[in-house]
Each structure stands twice: as C-alpha cells, then as structure tokens.
Amino acid sequence: MASVVPDEILPSPGAASPVTPTSTSGQVPLEQAPRLKGRQRLLQSLQRMSSTPSLVRRTRSHSTGYQRDGKASLSCVSLSPQCWADPSMSSPSQIYGGLGTSSPPATTAPSPGSARIRTIGSSQNVSQATVPLPADVRPASRSMLRETYDPETELINEMNGMDVQVASPEAKSTFDFWQDMPDEIKMGIFNYLTPKEIVRCSLVSRAWYKFCFDGQLWSRIDTSDFYSQISSDALLKIIKTAGPFIRDLNLRGCVQLRDKWLSDAENISDTCRNVVNFSLEGCRIDKTAIHYFLLRNPRLRYINLSGLSSVTNSAMKIIAQSCPQLDTLNVSWCSNVDTKGLKRVVEACTKLRDLRAGEISGFDDEDMLQLLFERNALERLVIHRTDVDDGSLKVLMHGKDPEIDILTDRPIVPPRVLKHLDLHQCANLTDQGLQSLTHNVPFLEGLQVSQCPELTDDAITDVLRTTPKLTHLELEDLDKITNSLLIELAKTPCAERLEHLNVSYCESLGDFGMLAILKSCPQLKSVEMDNTRISDLSLIEASYLVRKRGYSTDLPCVGLRLVAFDCVNVTWAGVREVLSSNSYLPQALKAASAVVTVKESNGESDVSDSLSACPPTPSFPPQQYPKQIIQLKCFYGWQMTVDEHTKRVLRGSLKPANNLARKWADYMMATEEAGTGGAGARRRRRRARDAERLYNFDEDDDDSYGPFIGRRRRARSGGCTVM
Known part of the structure; x- marks a missing residue:
C-alpha cells in the first residue's frame, strides 16, 4: 500500500x-527513525x-x-x-x-530568512x-x-x-472530415461539379458512387456540352437513376439514344414523371416514344421538338390534353405538323406565351389567326418562312371585321401584348400587311422582317414610330430601303433604346444614314452592315461613340460589335482608326498611369526609408483602361491583326497593342508604296522590306522606333502571315 x-x-x-522532541530544553534532536x-x-x-x-x-x-x-x-x-x-x-x-x-502561539515578527x-x-x-x-x-x-x-x-x-486495475486515460477520438460531414453538405459540394466530373468521381469508391448517382445531383440534365462524348448506356443509366428528380431534360443532339427509345421508351417514361422542361431537338426518336413521354409528364411547361419528323398533329393533340401548364412550344421545321394541330394547343393551353412555328404550313388560315387574336396571350411569335400573307397578318392584329374609328381611320381593337415578332423570309408579305402593326404593338421589343423583298421605307417607318420599346431590328437583304429609313429611325422614340441593328446586304445604305444612327443611338451593342456602301467615316464615328462611354480601372470589355466585311469603301485606314481608338487613353490619364508605373518600380527603395522621417506620400490614381472597345469583323486579310490587337487590349496590354497598330500601319503604307510603279519603285520596295522586318520584330516592351541593332530577336511563328 x-x-x-x-x-x-x-x-x-x-x-x-x-x-518528536523528548527534551525540555527546546532542542530538537535529529536521529534516524x-x-x-x-x-x-x-x-x-x-x-x-x-x-x-x-x-x-x-x-x-x-x-x-x-x-x-x-x-x-x-x-x-x-x-x-x-x-x-x-x-x-x-x-x-x-x-x-x-x-x-x-493555547495559540505568540505572534512574533518573522526574522529574515526564516521559514x-x-x-x-x-x-x-x-x-x-x-x-x-x-x-x-x-x-x-x-x-x-x-x-x-x-x-x-x-x-x-x-x-x-x-x-x-486502474484504467488508463482514454485515447483522443479522431475526426474524419469527409465521413462525419452531413450528407446535405456533401451534396452541395458535388453540385459544383460538371456532369463529366461527377461521372469521373463515381469511380473513387462505393460511397462516392452512391453520391454521384444520387438523383439530387441530376435534377437538371443538359447534354449540349457532352452529347457527342457520352455513350447511350451511360446516359440511359443516369436518366433511370435520377428519374423522379429530373426537372430539366435537354437531350438535344443525342442521336445515340435512337435504339434506346425503341427498347426502353416505356421504362424511361415511367421513371421520369416530373419533367418541367423537355428538349429533343435534333434527336432521332420514335413517334410512340414521344407520345409515351408526353402522356406521363403533365407538368411540362417548356417543350422543344424542333426539327423532328416523327412529331405529328397527334403529338399536338396529346399536348393539348395532358399539358395544361404549357408555356413555351417550339415545333419549328416539323414537317408533319400544321396549324390544325397547333389550333388545338392554343385552345387548350391557356398559359401559352411563346409559340415558335417556323416553316409550318397553314398560317394563311384566318381561323387560326383569329383564335390567336381573341386569346391575345402570346408574347413571342415566330412564324418565319411560312405562308402568312397580308390578310392573315391583318386578322392577327385587328381580327375579323373590326370597328373603325372615324377620326383616325384605325381599327378600334385592344393592343397586342407581343414583344417579339419574327416574320423573316415571308415572301407573301407586303407593305399593306406590315402597316397593320402600326399602333397595335406598343410593347414590341424585337422585330425581324429580313428577306421580305416587297417591303419599303414607308411601312417600316410607320411601325418604328409607334414602337417606343424596340431594341432589336433586323432589316437584312431589303433592297428597297434607303438612307431615309435610317434617318427616320434616328428620330424615333426607340432610338435611345436600340441595341441591335442589322442592315447587311442593303446596298442602298451608306454613311449618310449610318452616321445618323451612330450619333443618335448611344446604347448600340451590335451593328451588322456588311455589303453596304459605308466607308471609314462610319468606323470613325463608331469609335467616337464607344470612347464616350468613359474609362475605368477595370479591364476593358467588348461594348460594340461591328460587322463591316465586303464593304468596298472601307480601307485599312478606317480599320486602323478603330484599333487606335480601342487602345486610346487621354493625356491626363496616360500621365497618371505613367506615375503609377514609376512608383511601382521604385517600391523597394520606398520601403527601406523610415516612415517617421519621410512625409506622407501622395496617393496616385490606379491604372486606367477604356470601359468598352469595338470588336470588328472586317476584310479577311486584316482580320488576324485585328483579332490579335483586340486580345491585347482585353487583357490590359495597351502599350503592346499600340505598338502592333503602329507597325501594322507602317507595313500597310510600305506595301501600298511598293505596289506603285514609276520612279522610286526600288526605294519603295526597300522601305516595304524594312517595314516588314520591323513588323516581324516583337517590341512589346519598348516604344523605341528605328533599327534594332544588337538586340535578340524573339521567335515568331508565321512571320507576316498575320497580314
């Protein structure tokens, strides 16, 4: 013990x-016990x-x-x-x-050193x-x-x-980070992975396999990025595993499922019963499989069956009977569907807002368009390349036998709620039919009337004056429109909102109308004007428009896309103005940026100085860049140089971009001089060779200009093929 x-x-x-003391003398004898x-x-x-x-x-x-x-x-x-x-x-x-x-001991003061x-x-x-x-x-x-x-x-x-026996201290318990983590957090981590990465992670272990094929990860299946890389068995396994959880199923382009739809169509339909968005565009699928799937998914709101020859009016009947929540239907290029089947869908699906029925026959039937007029619920109507004519379009806008206002001579009808109307390549449409849109589509934001050869300035101008919310306008390949249309467009209320304009192949248009558009439409983001008579003046005005949008400390972004190839009046000088404008900085901002650069280069010496001895240094503004630049599509011989210049500007390398633009201008001038005959041709050819050698030399880090002697030449691939 x-x-x-x-x-x-x-x-x-x-x-x-x-x-224990034994004597009375007060001594304590010490002896061994x-x-x-x-x-x-x-x-x-x-x-x-x-x-x-x-x-x-x-x-x-x-x-x-x-x-x-x-x-x-x-x-x-x-x-x-x-x-x-x-x-x-x-x-x-x-x-x-x-x-x-x-008795207690007497209190005495302790002596120093006493215990x-x-x-x-x-x-x-x-x-x-x-x-x-x-x-x-x-x-x-x-x-x-x-x-x-x-x-x-x-x-x-x-x-x-x-x-x-005395128990030993318990060992400290270890914490397994992944094993002890809640399943909800694990599922949230897997949600950040792409479908391809999730399938690869399933090979790690059985536990990961269980998580990777959990239906919560596959509520949205979009094969548009990997449809050509996944096998039919793997895709079918994912669909069957995640069946009840799938809400969005996009199988666009999955032609490898053709045999699976034949053998397992009923099993797939029985498994996937909660689909909301469904797309089979470009697939090869049996008619019966489509019917099975539509019957077992009454919650469908978005259906895309574009380009499927197996889709018929029977499928439209099933949609009308079993899909009351339908919001968007796309049956463009379905050759076996006509307006008889669409009429059933319009009658039964009261929530239909988007109907895309391009290249569908039967739109000359006024009964169908009268139904659309009475319903007045469509916000997007795409009927391009159809047989719609002036009479059917009037029925769509005014209805049959409308009441006419005596004072204004206009039909008294409620305005349409249409926001996007696509009528391009409708050859039977003329000015009389298009003028029915006047005062009847005040909410219109997008209008496409390209390749309608009979349209003129008058009908389009009347429509533009009564659509103040218009942002997208497609007028491609209209031979009968002139600069007067663009001038009137610049005066309309929608000029402040216009973002996209397409006037390609309108050979009567030139700088006179385009300059008015560029000056009056500050929100432009895309202008397509190839095969027109515009010149360098339009490019210079577009550069000025983008420069007015200001400068910031963030890297530049594309603010305006110009398409100007095959324009005979556009020269390399106009293209060079666009390049110079993209990398341009005002003198004040350039000086501030230079000060910042010098300050950063001397940072080590500043740190070594004493903070108490040095006065507080003034704060300099950060590096400035243009807010937006122009992305230009021009003559193919200059396009590689333009693309390289744009890349440098977008990553913030303004100095190398300026060097590239200057050297390219020198090269183009020398090339033009070399091609001129007469006296001095030999000297001009020598100058052209020097300019080409100068261009091939990469001087991204130096602004000096002249012969580069004694410096190492960096390797370049392609030489002057950038030209």
Whole structure:
C-alpha cells in the first residue's frame, strides 16, 4: 500500500530525519527513525492515511495511535524543505506551529530568512482539517494519475481483498472530415461539379458512387456540352437513376439514344414523371416514344421538338390534353405538323406565351389567326418562312371585321401584348400587311422582317414610330430601303433604346444614314452592315461613340460589335482608326498611369526609408483602361491583326497593342508604296522590306522606333502571315 507522503520527502537511510522532541530544553534532536516491521508497519501506514478527508466523510474512527502523543502527523503540516534547514527553529511550538498545545502561539515578527509555517489549528481532532501538498513538491506522476485514480475507492478495494486495475486515460477520438460531414453538405459540394466530373468521381469508391448517382445531383440534365462524348448506356443509366428528380431534360443532339427509345421508351417514361422542361431537338426518336413521354409528364411547361419528323398533329393533340401548364412550344421545321394541330394547343393551353412555328404550313388560315387574336396571350411569335400573307397578318392584329374609328381611320381593337415578332423570309408579305402593326404593338421589343423583298421605307417607318420599346431590328437583304429609313429611325422614340441593328446586304445604305444612327443611338451593342456602301467615316464615328462611354480601372470589355466585311469603301485606314481608338487613353490619364508605373518600380527603395522621417506620400490614381472597345469583323486579310490587337487590349496590354497598330500601319503604307510603279519603285520596295522586318520584330516592351541593332530577336511563328 502506497504512502500518502511523497517519496521525495521521505527520510532516506543515513540521512537525518525530524522526530518528536523528548527534551525540555527546546532542542530538537535529529536521529534516524527505526525501520518497523510486521504489525507495527501496517499500523503506521494506517495512521498516515487516516489524515485524508475522505475517511472523515465516511465517519470512520480514527487510529488509536493518531492522538496518542497529542501531536499531529506529518501530513498536517506544510513539508517545505525550508522548515528543516533553519537552525533557529529550536522549540516544538515553532516547528509544529502549536499543534500540540491548547493555547495559540505568540505572534512574533518573522526574522529574515526564516521559514513560514502554516498553522492548521489547535483542535484535538486535527485529522478533520488537512492541507494538500504544495504544488512545487507534489510528484508529477501523482498529478497525472489524479484524473483516473480515486484513493478512496482504492483503499476500500484493498481492504476488501479485491484486485482492481486502474484504467488508463482514454485515447483522443479522431475526426474524419469527409465521413462525419452531413450528407446535405456533401451534396452541395458535388453540385459544383460538371456532369463529366461527377461521372469521373463515381469511380473513387462505393460511397462516392452512391453520391454521384444520387438523383439530387441530376435534377437538371443538359447534354449540349457532352452529347457527342457520352455513350447511350451511360446516359440511359443516369436518366433511370435520377428519374423522379429530373426537372430539366435537354437531350438535344443525342442521336445515340435512337435504339434506346425503341427498347426502353416505356421504362424511361415511367421513371421520369416530373419533367418541367423537355428538349429533343435534333434527336432521332420514335413517334410512340414521344407520345409515351408526353402522356406521363403533365407538368411540362417548356417543350422543344424542333426539327423532328416523327412529331405529328397527334403529338399536338396529346399536348393539348395532358399539358395544361404549357408555356413555351417550339415545333419549328416539323414537317408533319400544321396549324390544325397547333389550333388545338392554343385552345387548350391557356398559359401559352411563346409559340415558335417556323416553316409550318397553314398560317394563311384566318381561323387560326383569329383564335390567336381573341386569346391575345402570346408574347413571342415566330412564324418565319411560312405562308402568312397580308390578310392573315391583318386578322392577327385587328381580327375579323373590326370597328373603325372615324377620326383616325384605325381599327378600334385592344393592343397586342407581343414583344417579339419574327416574320423573316415571308415572301407573301407586303407593305399593306406590315402597316397593320402600326399602333397595335406598343410593347414590341424585337422585330425581324429580313428577306421580305416587297417591303419599303414607308411601312417600316410607320411601325418604328409607334414602337417606343424596340431594341432589336433586323432589316437584312431589303433592297428597297434607303438612307431615309435610317434617318427616320434616328428620330424615333426607340432610338435611345436600340441595341441591335442589322442592315447587311442593303446596298442602298451608306454613311449618310449610318452616321445618323451612330450619333443618335448611344446604347448600340451590335451593328451588322456588311455589303453596304459605308466607308471609314462610319468606323470613325463608331469609335467616337464607344470612347464616350468613359474609362475605368477595370479591364476593358467588348461594348460594340461591328460587322463591316465586303464593304468596298472601307480601307485599312478606317480599320486602323478603330484599333487606335480601342487602345486610346487621354493625356491626363496616360500621365497618371505613367506615375503609377514609376512608383511601382521604385517600391523597394520606398520601403527601406523610415516612415517617421519621410512625409506622407501622395496617393496616385490606379491604372486606367477604356470601359468598352469595338470588336470588328472586317476584310479577311486584316482580320488576324485585328483579332490579335483586340486580345491585347482585353487583357490590359495597351502599350503592346499600340505598338502592333503602329507597325501594322507602317507595313500597310510600305506595301501600298511598293505596289506603285514609276520612279522610286526600288526605294519603295526597300522601305516595304524594312517595314516588314520591323513588323516581324516583337517590341512589346519598348516604344523605341528605328533599327534594332544588337538586340535578340524573339521567335515568331508565321512571320507576316498575320497580314
């Protein structure tokens, strides 16, 4: 049985140990304690352990030898080594603090260097008030085992003859980051991966395989990015696994599923019953499979069956019966569908807002268009390359036999809610039919009447004056329109909103009309004017338009797309003006940028200076860039240079872009001079060779101009093929 007194303070053989004083002279004799054996040794151990407070709590009787001498045991006193080292402690009352007497010791001032004795009290039963050992003499092994070792329980077990092993401290539990993570967080992490990456991750382990093919990850299946790289078996497995979770199913271009639709069409339809958006454009699918799928998905709101020859009027009947929530229907280029099937859809689907029926026959039927007029719910109507004529278009806008206003001579009908109308390549349409749109489409934002050869300025101008929200206008290949139309367009209310204009192949248009558009339409983002009579003046005005949009500290972005190839009046000088404008900075901003560059280059020396000695440095503006630039499509011989210049500007390398534009201009001038005959031809050819050699040299980091002697020439691929 272990003793309560630590081993560090027990008397060792041959060393002096304190004993109870026996003389009355006040001297404390020091002699070696005798070693006890047998019963006496056991009683001495019990006496020492009896001083613990746990025995007092259990109301156990004290040992008989504890009060025999009328003095306390050693465990009741602070056993500091200083207590025995001071020779001035000569009396028992000084050593024991008066524990053995009834009267308290006299209070005396402690002498310097004397040891301090903690007095417990003068009660007869001193075992009820014990003091733990000081921390500096407490053994480390005891303090470490104190958390798992209970002396009270150990004493009882030993007295009862029980052999109990002390439990070792429990090992610290480890945390598995991925295994202990909630499944919802794991699913959120997998949601950031692309479908291709999810399929690859499924090969890591069985647990990952389970997560990768969980239906929550495949609520939206869009194969437009990988339809040519995935096998039919893998795609079919994904569809069947995620079946009830799929909301958006886009199988555009998945021709490899042709055999699967024949064999497993019913299983796929039974699995996928909650699809909302469905697209089969360009697929090869059986007629029966389409019917199965449409019947089992009553929640469909978007259906795209464009270009499917297996889609017939029977499919339209099924859509009308089982898809009451339909919002968008695209059946363009479905050769086996006509307006008879569409009429059923329009009658049954009251929420239809978008109907795309390009190249569908039967739009000369006035009953169909009368139904659309009465419903007046379509916001987008695409009927390009159809047989619509002036009479059917009037029925669509005015209805049959409308009431005419006497004062204005206009039909009294509610305005249409149409926002986008596509009538391009409708050969039977003339000015009389198009004028029916006047005052009837005030919410129109997009109008496409390209390749309608019979349209003239008058009808289009009347429509433009009454469509203040127009943003997109397609007038491609209209031979009968002139610059007067563009001038009137610049004066209409929609000029402030116009973003896209297409007048390609309108050979009667030139700078006179285009300059008016570029000056009056500040929101332009795209202008297609190839095969027209425009010249460099239009390009210069477009550059000025974009420059007025300002500068910022962010990298530039494309703000205007110009298409001007095959324009005989556009020269390389106009193209160079566009390039220079893209990389142009005002002199004030250029000076500020130069200061910033110098400041950044001297940053190391500034850091070495003392902050207290140097005055506060002024703050310089950051590097400035144009907010927007022009993306130009021009003559194919210059296009590679234009594209390279645009790339440099978009990444913020304005200085290399300026160098490229300057060297290209020198090259073009030298080439033109070299092609001129007469006197000085030899000198011009030599200048052309020098310009070509100058252009081939990459001086992106240097603005110097002249012969480059003694400098290493960087390798370039292609030489002057950029031209």
